[in-house]
Amino acid sequence: MANGRRALLFAITTVVCGSILLAGCSDSKSGGTKKTITITYRDDGAGENGTLYKWLKDVAAKYSNDKVEIKQTPIQASEGDYFAKIALALKSKDTAPDIVTEDTFMINSDASAGYLSPLDDRLKDWSDWTNGSFIEAMKKGVTASDGKIYGVPYNTDSRGLWYNKNIFKQVGLPENWVPKTWDEVLDAARTVQQKAGSDVVPIWMNMGKATGEATSMQTYEMLLYGAGERLYDDKSGKWIVKSQGILDALNFVATVNKEKLGPPLSKVLNGQAGNTSSREYLPKGKLAISLDGSWIPGNYLENGAAPWPEYKDVLGFAPMPTSKGQAPGSITLAGGWALSIPKNAQHKDEAWDFIKFALNKENTEKLVIASGNITVRADVAKDPEYTKMPFNEIATDYLKNAEFRPAQDKYPEVSTQIQTMVESVASGTAPDAAAAKYAQDVTRIVGADKTIEK
């Protein structure tokens, strides 16, 4: 009796499981004619409210190719973790997406690792790429050290000095502020310190390890390049580990902290520092000057993280001057993101076709306007829809002196040494001691034959 019941149970289970399996088979067969193009990007936690999610959904709906289906496979991670996670995903054919968003500073690294496929052959047949629709300087950002192009850029950014005009007016500084040298920047901060009261932070720069690339790029590299120095000497192919420029940049950081012109260290040395300054201090009138990126106003839009309709009138965006006002007068670092096709992608041709559609004039324009970034396309840059967004025109204008981070696969590692160095100076280490440690650490990373002292 019991055996009979068991046999019956067994039979039923087998039939049910078997039919589920078969159903699975037939399902995948019927969908076989439609190829699924997966696209991976970083979800910063916004989920379905994220700009990229909404944009991709919109673009995919308009994409008139019924042979493919666009599937989003976002990775929810912090910026640093995202790169580690995509590196792992790109390693294998089983996990690599068909399209991946890459920060331009990682493109060279991932290309050297053999994770990405070069796009040169495809690009030369794409008229948008060859007829000057893309700003020429932006192509440098997606070119790896082997001279090949590994991505199509979709946005970029510039950096400069955001300042609160209300505070400036209150302390008697010009509302249309264009500092010519670093000293003028520091003097303005000192004026704020003396006249605006103790709850106003005169100047904010990201100075911690926790803020990662923001510390390297928005703070240190803006200063270093402004002092006329570079991280990497393109001619000799060596990293510059010792120079007056490094000390000048660090001295600026030291001065800000020594004179207490910056934010309290407990606020600036944690991972939230970037959001604290842009979403809290700046809108609340607790911060006079902020050395930061051009995307900051994205926070203040109606659907942004910290809506602030008055920002158009209250904020100003001044160029970051070179140290002593030497040519070219002001400096900016440019970064940005690109769409790349992994070497292990399953449907490269279809992926490329979608990239061409997604990054045409109309679609890129929608994306950069929604995200508050700067466009990489010259035709979008002239479009009134784009230029009517406050600050877009000046932020794009700063790009004419734009510098990129070295397209070297060791850059990400060197960058973490920069963050360590800047944080230690901010916490009171003497600039020359911090620079000496940086030289030592970078030499260990890139090898003694790849370094140069100036």
Added chain:
Amino acid sequence: MSGLAIEIGRGKRKNKSWIYFLFPSVAVMLVFFIYPILLTFFYSFTNLALTGESARQLKFIGVDNYIRMFEDPTVRVSIWNTLIFLVGSAVIGQQVLGFLIALLMKHKNRMFRRVIGTIVLAGWVTPEIVCALCLYSFFGDEGTLNSIFSLFGLPAVTWLYTVPMIAIILGNIWHGTAFSMLVFQAALDDVPSEMEEAAVVDGASRWQILIKIVLPFIKSTITTNMMLVTLQTLGVFGLIYAMTGGGPGTATTTLPIFMYNQAFVNYQLGYGTAISLLLLLMGIVLSLFYIRSMKE
């Protein structure tokens, strides 16, 4: 199945059927434990990286990672931090505090034991990351502790910046003490009350009873607990990472944090694995030390 059981039942000594029963657990150990360790050992001699040129070609680089490790001043700082964290939060904090709580709770009424036990256990049952977030908001600039301070008119202190090591040590003590408490409670309950009573009759003070009778009696428990707590604490990552991220500077960078940074922030997996072996070595050395000291 049933055939095997019958054979065992007959008690045949030469029967090798125990191998079949041992096989699954040995296989699991081999696949998920021994093999990864050997692989880690192998990778620590390579330039394995997550991205960049060296991710394309795995190269054998000898003991370069180890040389780099011994030359790297941050490694020394991390070892030092790990030891401070270990001694502060595990050896002194959890162990001593756990023992004291267990001792003080002995012979108290049930209500008292239950209330105190639950409070201490609260830290233990809280998942590590929840624990870290609670502690972050406790020690934060506008956190609970500073709010309490301001009630008494005291100035706010930036705890996680000024005394980060103390903050994470206190955090780990709060999180882990209950474990030691439970272990010691069980051990203390085993101390025969006749022995204590006899000592009291002989005129021994409470202190003498503790030193001469209780402690020797639970010696092996102390060693075992010490070892367990040490190994747990050596591997603490989430708590520190969420509270301070290893900073400011390198003030709270313990070996696990340093290893993570090298492997997943600097993408140097090879170097990361070398550091992980250093951590393993530390665990082994400390365990041997405890076992040795128990024998003496």
